[in-house]
Amino acid sequence: MTDGSLSTEGVRLQKVLANAGVASRRVAEDLIVAGRVRVNGEVVTELGSRIDPENDLVDVDGTAIQLDQSKRYVMLNKPRGVVSSMKDERGRPDLRSFTTDWEERLYNVGRLDADTSGLLVLTNDGALAHVLAHPSFGVTKVYIAKVEGTVTPQTIQRLTKGIDLEDGRIAADKARLMSSSDAGKGSLVELTLHSGKNRIVRRMMAAVGHPVIELVRRQFGPLHLGTLPAGRARELTKVERGALLTLARQAAGEPPQEQQESQ
DSSP: OOTTSOOSSSEEHHHHHHHTTSSOHHHHHHHHHTTOEEETTEEOOOTTOEEOTTTOOEEETTEEOOOOTTOOEEEEEEOTTOOSSSSOTTOOOOSGGGOTTOSSOOEEESOOOTTEEEEEEEESOHHHHHHHHOGGGOOOEEEEEEESSOOOHHHHHHHHHOEEETTEEEOOSEEEEEEEOTTSSOEEEEEEEOOOOTTHHHHHHHHTTOOEEEEEEEEETTEEOTTOOTTOEEEOOHHHHHHHHHHHHHHTTSOOOSOOOOO
């Protein structure tokens, strides 16, 4: 869409922005005239512009705007002992009990194994879920692992330089020693990864001689778990939704290569 070829169909851009909660219609008009609004990647400055909210992609100052209000984006702090499935065939505790506050049918983005707690995204936006869950798109996740033994700076260096596992070499994007005890109480290690290999954090730590005791995912892309208690879920804020949609749109053109994660 360009300023020189305005559509006579659809909804006026300033009305779309106002309906999406970006700003009042008057302020939305100012944003458009100032060149801060793009439609499908092109700056639009003409107030007569009309778009199709169901198909066009809009961003303001580079942040994606959610136009489809039927989409839900929920953050869950998954407790240990719960499997990442909406219906577990073996009858184990699953994710269904955390979605009762929403009428929409939600699905989990990626997986955390039953023994891992932390940040899990639930949504009914299939396109976004595909991009965020697939490791080839490079969405980073931050984990805090309580491990056996006293982790040394040399071990942290090994984690970032790379470790040979049975299915290939893997390196953490970042690794940080948070605490280490000489009294046999274990160590806390923060790992940042984009790999989607199965149980990769546990396998990496075991390979360097420090098996995982507890594992929690604190961050998923731009989302932070914060103070959300275990077993609680909440809708993402407007800022969080914008950051997540922006990330998904930026990554959407890359082809998938690896299998979906399970940490």
